[in-house]
Amino acid sequence: MLAFILRRLGQSAFLLIAMAVLVFVSIFAIGDPIEVLLPADADQNEREAAIRHLGLDQPLWMQFAHFVWNLLHGDLGKSFVFGSDSLSLILGRLPATLELALVALILAALIGIPLGLIAGLKSQTWIGRLIMTTSIVGFSLPNFWFGIVMILVFAVQLQWLPSGGRGPTDTLFGIEFSLLNPQGWVNLIMPAATLAIYKVSLVIRLAYAGTREALLQDYVRFARAKGLSSSRIIGVHILKNILIPIVTVLGLELGSMIAFAVVTESVFAWPGMGKLLIDSIARLDRPVIVAYLMLVVTLFALINLCVDILYSVLDPRVRLSEGQS
C-alpha cells in the first residue's frame, strides 16, 4: 500500500515537470507579456527596466532553471501583473472553487445515484423512462444556459436567490467558507446546482446502466432466492457493485470541476480560480498560469490516488500493488 502510494507520487512529480516545460514553452511562443503589461507610452528605459525586473532578459532555459530552482524552495514565482506571490494568489481563490465543486459533487451523487437506481429498477415503467429522458436534457444543454435560466427564474422573476457573488462567509482556520454561513448557502445553491446538472445526468446514466447489468447477474437472483428483502438486495448487493464506476467518474469530474469551473464562475460572478486563470491567460501572466496548472496537476494526481484507494475498499478483487500504475 505504502509502496503503491509512493510510486504514484513519483509518477505525479514527473508529470509536474512535463507540465511545467510545456506551459513555459507554449506561453513563450504565444507572445511577449511586456507588450500587455506596459502602457503604450512607456519609453525604452522603462521597458528595459521592466524586462530586467521580471527576468525576461534571460534566455528561456535560464528562466526555466530559475523557476525550477525557486520551485524546489517552495516558491512558484511572483505574478507579473499583481506583483504578489502567484501561489498565494491562487490559494486565496481556491476555497471558493473547492466549496462550489464539492457541493456540486455531493449534489450529483445524492441526486444521481438514487434516480439512476430507480430508473434501472423500473426501466420498463413511465417513471424510469421519464428519468432517463430528463437526463438527456441535462446532458445536452450547455451549462451556462442553465445558469442564465436559473438566474432569470429564481433571481429576476421570483427574487428568491441572489443572482451572483459569493455573499457572506465565515472563517475557519483562517480560510473563508460560505458553507459555514446560512446566507452563504443561499448564494452557493444556484452556482452549485448549475455545475451539478451535467454530473447528475452522468451519474444517473452510470447508475442506470450498472443497475440494469447487476439485475441480470446470478448473485442478485441468488440473493432473492435466499429470501432477502428488496431493500437489502438493492441497498447492499446492487449498490456496492454499481458504485465502482461511479466513484471513478466522479473522481475525474471533481478534478475537472475544481480546475475548469470557469463558465459557471463567470455566469455567477463567483470569485473562484477559474476567473483568475482566464484573466491570467489574457495577460500572459506566466507565473500564475504555471502555478495554477501545477496545482491542478497535483489535485488530479491526488484525486486519482484517492479514487484508486477507494477502489480497493469497494472492490476486494482490486489489490493495490507496486506493479500497478
Place this chain on the structure above:
Amino acid sequence: MSVLLDVQNLSTHFFTRAGRVPAVNDVSFSIGAGQVLGLVGESGSGKTVTGLSIMGIVDPPGRIVSGSIKLDGQELVGLDEAHWRKIRGNRIAMIFQDPMMTLNPVLRIETQMIETIKAHEAISDDAARQRCREALGNVGIPSPEERLSAYPHQFSGGMRQRVVIAIAMLLRPSLIIADEPTTALDVTIQAQIIAQVQKLAAETGTAIVWVTHDLAVVSGLSDRLAVMYAGRIIEEGATEQVLNFPRHPYTRGLLDSLPINNQRGQPLNQIPGATPSLLALPKGCAFAPRCALRQEDCEQGSIVETFHKEGRRWTCLHPVQDRAR
C-alpha cells in the same frame, strides 16, 4: 410417503415484444419428502424456469399464468411477495449453475451467509456467525473460521459451489432446487459436489429437484426422472425404468446420444434438427418434426394427451417399444 411438493398444471409464460413465450407449459409433478427428482432437458426446455417458478422469482416479462404449486399443502401461487420471501431460502432453497457468478464479488462470505439467516430469524451476529462456521465445515471447507472473512474470488470454483451449498442448507430447507450445480465444474469436482449434496440431503431429509441436461449425472442420484421438451414434461417415471425402458422417442434419443452408449470409432448418435422456437410451436407433438417414429396423427390436434401406466407417464402417441441399449 408424504408429498412435499405438488406442482399441478403449472404454466409460466414470458410476454415479450415478439409474442407470448410458453417457457413452462402445463407441467405437473410431485416430490415426496427426502426424494430426489431429476429434471432433465436441453437448454431452453423450461427446466430452469420451472425451478424459478417454484421459488417465485421469475423475472418480468415472465410470470406464472396458471397452475398450482403446493408445498406441504400450502398453495404458493398467488402468494404475496412478503409471504413468498419467508419461504425462499428458508423452506425452499436454490443452488445455481455457475458458482463464479452466484456469490456477490464485493461482499465477504460471512456477510452473504449471515444475511441469509437474519432474513428469516431474529438472531445475534455471534450466534449467526457460529452457525455459518458450522455450515462451512459441514460442506468440507477447511479452516472455516478464516474462510468466513474471505471474498468469493479467493475460492476456487468447486469451493465456491460448496459455499453456495452451505448457504442453501443454512436454514435446513425441506426442498432444494439445484439448477445444474455441477455443470460449470471439473468432472472430479462434480463427483465431490454430488456426493456432498447427497450426503447432506440424506442426513437432513431434504428433498432435491436436480435440474440438469446431463443424464449421466442424475442417473445415479435421482429416485424419479422427469424429461422436459419445449416447456412440457414429456416423460416421467422411476429413474431406473425411464433409463432402461424409455417410452418417449426424445428420451430414447437422449440416451442414445450418451457417449457411453456409442461404439468407439463411430460418429456419436444425435437427435436430428433443433429444438423448435417456443414462439412458433408445431401443431400436435412439439418433437414430431425431429422424431423417427413420427406418424400422421402426431402432427394433428393442439397437444398430445398424456398416457399413464404403472406409475409412469409419457406424452407420445407412438411410444418406443424396445428396451434401451
